[in-house]
Amino acid sequence: MTNAQRTKQADDRWNWLWEWANPVKFMALSGKVLPFAAAIAALTLVPGVIWGFFFTPEADKFGSSVKIIYVHVPTAMMAINIWVMMLVASLIWIVRRHQVSALAAKAAALIGMVMTLAALFTGAIWGEPMWGTYWAWDPRLTSFLILFLFYLGYMALWGAIENPDTAADLTAVLCIVGSVFALLSRYAVNFWNQGLHQGASLSLDKQENVSDVYWFPLVLTLVGFVALFVLLLLIRTRTEVRLRRLHALETRERMIDA
């Protein structure tokens, strides 16, 4: 087999993925996926939060405040992971110039910002009874605050630049720079052996995990948050594709009228 044939075969293997890059195909495919995403979100998030809130016992150290874990941990994990998703989409835009990937990154930003805000709020509310303060310049808290500011800056940059391709280029660069803080938010506890924030509640290492009675509803809630994100992301990306088409039609109208 020649190199050209091998390259073509590799390209063919990824065709299913690149089909999403065509706006028309994306609208058709995402329209079919939407009801399933909504059903998965409802079937995991609703039982997960009900289980976590009503049917988990008080913890020895945290009392009933342990129930905050079901809103704090998923929002914090989504805040970081959404930025990573935006990074991947931005890199696809930079390398392959697929419009839908740039629009997906743009669409994800508001969801990520809301998740970061919720994580900051719930963390502060939980911090007061546990640490005696709502806020401390702890490595994880500080890197999360900076991540929140990056989300705001990212959305402001999209809004400030009229040319959509230039906006996509500049926000992609901002996304790459902000990834340092997204990773820092995730690993701050490991980097610095100081600060108030505890270690990870969910880990591949069984020793680090919270006990099973909290772990199972937490995983269910987390799957629910991921499904909710996919649902909102699809709806928001579809809106962005429509707005891009609208922009093209209105530009053409103005040119005809002039």
Place this chain on the structure above:
Amino acid sequence: MLDLGKYAGAVMSSWGVTILLLVLLGVITWRQSVNARARLKAAEDRRKARNG
């Protein structure tokens, strides 16, 4: 009714803030979607009318 003891305020406010933010996000997403769909339909109709 669930007894949350001395942490009731912290638990309820954490859940309240999160639910409020997620509902707001859902409403904004839905409204933007409906609005974009209506504006695009109007623009497509105008284009069809122009082209006959």
